[in-house]
Amino acid sequence: xxxxxxxxxxxxxxxxxxxxxxxxxxxxxxxxxxxxxxxxxxxxxxxxxxxxxxxxxxxxxxxxxxxxxxxxxxxxxxxxxxxxxxxxxxxxxxxxxxxxxxxxxxxxxxxxxxxxxxxxxxxxxxxxxxxxxxxxxxxxxxxxxxxxxxxxxxxxxxxxxxxxxxxxxxxxxxxxxxxxxxxxxxxxxxxxxxxxxxx
Numbered sequence: 510x511x512x513x514x515x516x517x518x519x520x521x522x523x524x525x526x527x528x529x530x531x532x533x534x535x536x537x538x539x540x541x542x543x544x545x546x547x548x549x550x551x552x553x554x555x556x557x558x559x560x561x562x563x564x565x566x567x568x569x570x571x572x573x574x575x576x577x578x579x580x581x582x583x584x585x586x587x588x589x590x591x592x593x594x595x596x597x598x599x600x601x602x603x604x605x606x607x608x609x610x611x612x613x614x615x616x617x618x619x620x621x622x623x624x625x626x627x628x629x630x631x632x633x634x635x636x637x638x639x640x641x642x643x644x645x646x647x648x649x650x651x652x653x654x655x656x657x658x659x660x661x662x663x664x665x666x667x668x669x670x671x672x673x674x675x676x677x678x679x680x681x682x683x684x685x686x687x688x689x690x691x692x693x694x695x696x697x698x699x700x701x702x703x704x705x706x707x708x
Contacts, residue, residue, distance in 0.1 A: 554699050557586050558599070561631040569639030574705065575648060576600075576635055578696035579655065582689070588627045597624035600634030610636055649678050652693040657686040 556577065566573040583601040584590035596603045602610075602624045610633050611619060623629040641651040645662065654662040662678070665671040671680045681687035 550699060550703065554581060554696065554703060555586060556704060558627050558631060561628050562635075565632050565635035569635045571635055571638040571642050572648075572697070574697050574700040575638060575642075575651070575693075576631070577700050578693050579634065579638065579652075580631075581696050582692050588630065589625055597621070598630035599627055600630050600637075602630060602633055602637075606637070607633065613640075645676075647677060648694055648697060649690050650676075652690045653678060653681055653686050655693075656689040657683060661686075 554577070558580070562573050562576050562580075566576050580586055580599045583596075584599045586599065588599050590599070590601065591597055592601055594603070604621050607619075607621050607624060610616075614633075614636060619629055619633075624633070638651065638655065641654045641659065644659065645651050645654060645666075650662055650666070653665075661683075665678055665682065666675050671678060671682060673679055678690075681690060
């Protein structure tokens with residue numbers, strides 16, 4: 510009786526297939542994660558009140574993305590926002606600041622309650638940012654002045670401990686203001702990255 514020889518078949522290792530599957534899964538998860546992060550960033554950095562921002566940023570010669578960064582940071586785009594020190598509206602204008610801007614602009618009609626009106630608030634906020642931009646010339650100093658006041662920033666710029674060139678702030682001695690400036694510059698950079706087609 511003839512007995513046929515046979516060879517025992519080796520089972521093919523599944524390891525390469527598992528590795529390929531894991532690589533593909535990781536790529537898909539990575540792409541989904543990147544997309545989800547992009548959607549999240551766009552939702553947290555919206556473009557709202559665009560007509561007012563476009564109009565008054567042009568009129569007062571201020572970067573519109575800086576305006577959006579200030580609105581996002583100050584109020585989260587809530588026109589009825591009120592701070593714990595009483596600042597009002599989208600760009601969080603204090604009453605004494607409102608009175609000063611009103612005088613400078615020669616506005617005889619607006620009252621402080623109008624800071625809850627998006628159009629008026631953005632007009633006043635853009636005027637102030639334009640004024641500070643003309644005075645200081647760089648985003649960090651402008652943001653610091655918006656938060657801590659022009660007098661404080663001028664003092665820091667004239668002090669070698671805080672400014673080596675009298676133009677840029679190397680250090681900000683008030684931690685709240687330093688944190689605020691960091692938030693504004695990051696938000697502005699994000700707005701530029703998301704929406705500026707000319708970058």
